[in-house]
Amino acid sequence: MMIAADEGAQARAELEASWLRLTRELLPALAQQRSWPVSADHCFMRILLDAVHGQQWDAVVQRRPAYRHVDDRRLEEAVALGRKVAAGKADLCALNAQSLAWRGKS
DSSP states (O other): OHHHHHHHHHHHHHHHHHHHHIIIIIHHHHHHHHTOSOOSHHHHHHHHHHHHHTSOGGGTOOSSSHHHHSOHHHHHHHHHHHHHHHTTSSOHHHHHHHHHHHTTOO
């Protein structure tokens, strides 16, 4: 029993580390090269979390920081979407526009 709990905690820690590398390092580094409308880590976090929730993320996740309190499945989806953005297979500008629209800022 204890081993399974430890493995689950380790898997979650690795997932969170992937999220932070993606949103704090990889995507901000690509922002200038690709002329994206955002470059700050919290903007990438907002865009990706909103996209996987289909609405403003904080309507669903009540505590901050969101990546610590979102369920594993949604965080996995957000990491996967971020990797697609980095690979040029998802449109960050469109995702940002939708995120802003959900927030009444379009």
